[in-house]
Amino acid sequence: MASCPECEATIDLEDEDVEEGQLLDCPECGAELEVVNTNPLELDVVATEEEGEENGEGSW
Ligand SMILES: [Zn+2]
Numbered sequence: 001m002a003s004c005p006e007c008e009a010t011i012d013l014e015d016e017d018v019e020e021g022q023l024l025d026c027p028e029c030g031a032e033l034e035v036v037n038t039n040p041l042e043l044d045v046v047a048t049e050e051e052g053e054e055n056g057e058g059s060w
């Protein structure tokens with residue numbers, strides 16, 4: 001059994017057929033998680049790129 005690294009909610013995937021690299025989201029906090037290891041089951045938060053405003057020299 002694994003837990004969400006974000007909110008530490010228990011995520012029970014014992015009945016699920018998960019593979020390394022599989023993406024899923026936490027039912028509790030909605031964080032996107034990646035299966036980094038299947039035995040033991042380990043999850044990692046996928047770093048989501050937030051839309052930042054890249055305004056450098058905006059004016060001509
Ligand atoms: Zn969570």
